[in-house]
Amino acid sequence: MRKDKILIIGGNSFLGFHLSNYLSTTFHITSTYLTRRPTQGPFVRCNLLSKPELFGLGHFDCVIQYSSIISGASKLDKNLQMVANAVEYSNKIQSRFVFVSSSQVNFSIDSTYRQSKIQSEQLIKSTSNDYIIIRPAAPYGARLDYAFTRTQAFHVLAKFVSNSPFVPVIGSGSYLRQPVHVDNLNRLIEYSITSDLTKKIFEIGGPRQIAFNEIIDIISKSKSRTTMKVHLPEFVFQLGSKLTSFIDSELVSAVKSDEKANNQSWQEHFHIDLIPFEQGVLDL
Amino acid sequence: MPDSSVLLTGCNGYAGSRILKILSGKLNFVGIDVAPGSNNTETLDLRDYDSLQTLNKYDFDYVLHTAWDQTSRNIYANNVKASGNLFKYLSTRETKGFIFISSYYVSTTVDIQYSRSKLKVENDLFDSGIPFVIIRPDMLYSLDEPKIQEQLSYMRKHFAVSVGDGLALRTPTHISDLARLINQILTSNTFTNKVYEIGSPISYSQKSLLSLIAKNAGLSPFVVTIPEFLARTLFAITGKVDPEQASTIKRDRVADLTLLQADFGFTPMNFEDGITL
Numbered sequence: 001m002r003k004d005k006i007l008i009i010g011g012n013s014f015l016g017f018h019l020s021n022y023l024s025t026t027f028h029i030t031s032t033y034l035t036r037r038p039t040q041g042p043f044v045r046c047n048l049l050s051k052p053e054l055f056g057l058g059h060f061d062c063v064i065q066y067s068s069i070i071s072g073a074s075k076l077d078k079n080l081q082m083v084a085n086a087v088e089y090s091n092k093i094q095s096r097f098v099f100v101s102s103s104q105v106n107f108s109i110d111s112t113y114r115q116s117k118i119q120s121e122q123l124i125k126s127t128s129n130d131y132i133i134i135r136p137a138a139p140y141g142a143r144l145d146y147a148f149t150r151t152q153a154f155h156v157l158a159k160f161v162s163n164s165p166f167v168p169v170i171g172s173g174s175y176l177r178q179p180v181h182v183d184n185l186n187r188l189i190e191y192s193i194t195s196d197l198t199k200k201i202f203e204i205g206g207p208r209q210i211a212f213n214e215i216i217d218i219i220s221k222s223k224s225r226t227t228m229k230v231h232l233p234e235f236v237f238q239l240g241s242k243l244t245s246f247i248d249s250e251l252v253s254a255v256k257s258d259e260k261a262n263n264q265s266w267q268e269h270f271h272i273d274l275i276p277f278e279q280g281v282l283d284l
Numbered sequence: 285m286p287d288s289s290v291l292l293t294g295c296n297g298y299a300g301s302r303i304l305k306i307l308s309g310k311l312n313f314v315g316i317d318v319a320p321g322s323n324n325t326e327t328l329d330l331r332d333y334d335s336l337q338t339l340n341k342y343d344f345d346y347v348l349h350t351a352w353d354q355t356s357r358n359i360y361a362n363n364v365k366a367s368g369n370l371f372k373y374l375s376t377r378e379t380k381g382f383i384f385i386s387s388y389y390v391s392t393t394v395d396i397q398y399s400r401s402k403l404k405v406e407n408d409l410f411d412s413g414i415p416f417v418i419i420r421p422d423m424l425y426s427l428d429e430p431k432i433q434e435q436l437s438y439m440r441k442h443f444a445v446s447v448g449d450g451l452a453l454r455t456p457t458h459i460s461d462l463a464r465l466i467n468q469i470l471t472s473n474t475f476t477n478k479v480y481e482i483g484s485p486i487s488y489s490q491k492s493l494l495s496l497i498a499k500n501a502g503l504s505p506f507v508v509t510i511p512e513f514l515a516r517t518l519f520a521i522t523g524k525v526d527p528e529q530a531s532t533i534k535r536d537r538v539a540d541l542t543l544l545q546a547d548f549g550f551t552p553m554n555f556e557d558g559i560t561l
Contacts, residue, residue, distance in 0.1 A: 052418055
């Protein structure tokens with residue numbers, strides 16, 4: 001069945017904005033936002049915790065949820081309530097629900113963020129009539145001309161490499177990541193919108209796992225820079241997280257978990273040429 | 285003679301009393317409030333479900349819900365209980381439509397008792413099945429609004445008070461605009477089951493709002509800036525403002541009028557015009 005009208009909840013996030021741009025040539029896109037400040041751009045304000053506001057948005061063929069709360073008190077309860085509302089809304093308007101989860105559900109170190117994704121997935125599986133769950137691993141992509149509320153971690157890293165002779169690293173830096181280019185992620189979401197498959201979970205990462213130390217080396221090489229890695233104990237970053245709002249304390253704790261995405265989960269259904277990090281890094 | 289009868293909760297509060305005054309020739313009101321006053325048809329506490337039975341003797345088609353505890357220590361519990369009782373009571377009789385005066389705070393990520401209570405009641409109204417319109421005004425005002433009157437009293441003593449740097453944006457809503465919108469909804473019986481933000485089409489910094497108030501009164505006060513923590517303490521001592529709101533003062537509040545204009549063709553007035561009325 002043709003799906004034309006797409007709602008992206010959290011469309012003014014870095015990934016949501018990329019997705020909106022990617023899909024806008026094929027679909028009619030409505031993007032929602034809710035941030036600390038008013039936003040410029042083609043967005044509709046919507047507090048996902050308010051059912052009358054969400055249901056007042058009207059009918060869509062597919063609802064994609066990017067929105068989640070990643071810091072602050074009650075984030076677990078709020079994230080679950082937002083998902084519950086979005087699923088109830090999708091069921092009522094008989095639309096497909098695509099939930100962008102996280103590869104962190106497979107992390108060995110627990111966090112409230114990880115729990116919110118795990119419990120959200122469980123909620124979706126038990127209540128949604130038509131869903132696809134996508135677990136991206138460390139997405140990255142080109143900067144966009146928009147004042148995002150948070151700066152992407154890869155952009156912070158690239159800026160550090162460009163401007164500083166050293167980069168602070170949490171611990172040994174030997175933990176693995178599998179960064180996926182946002183274009184690959186968007187292609188998988190597009191497949192998820194149009195495919196007849198339903199009630200599936202897809203994991204997507206880059207073509208290979210890369211140690212965090214090597215990620216810095218690859219970014220440095222792309223910028224023709226020589227970067228010294230300064231390995232600091234976790235407590236230094238924990239202290240930094242308490243003094244600034246840049247990084248959530250729980251994310252510091254979880255960073256040592258290795259990340260592995262099972263690309264086979266979608267490769268039997270769709271074809272996507274995964275972009276090697278050495279190539280995609282040129283977008284940073 | 286007006287045809288529509290409206291149950292107005294909070295008829296002695298700032299919003300309720302001004303709306304009643306503006307629309308009294310156009311609509312029949314049954315006014316209720318926990319506090320005695322000149323506008324009450326009945327004095328009753330919505331937190332006491334049994335007291336709502338006194339409304340059985342009145343005919344009304346619509347409900348306008350403005351009653352709200354804004355300053356106690358139990359803002360959330362009081363408002364959720366009171367509104368919940370109202371929905372429970374209305375389930376026993378026919379109601380053509382319900383207008384809820386929510387708050388712009390629900391359009392933000394602000395997480396305080398006040399915003400949580402508004403959000404909860406929005407959801408409870410949605411779940412009640414009653415046809416509704418939810419209005420989220422930013423900063424209701426008129427020249428006789430208590431906080432503006434308080435600033436004017438300071439200004440006559442040659443100073444004005446600003447919390448923080450005074451640069452956060454606001455889009456104040458003139459009370460007559462809110463009344464005009466309510467009248468339009470009720471007289472056209474247009475209950476869209478949607479949420480609408482309302483406020484000045486032009487946004488102003490808090491300092492420029494003070495300047496406009498002073499200019500309108502022909503005064504030139506010196507602006508005294510007080511830090512957030514001190515404001516919070518003063519709010520707690522005076523009891524005039526919810527202390528939790530002090531933590532939200534630095535945040536911009538800019539109403540998005542897109543839906544209001546699309547569904548009702550409604551454009552509110554700018555603050556610099558409204559403050560002269």
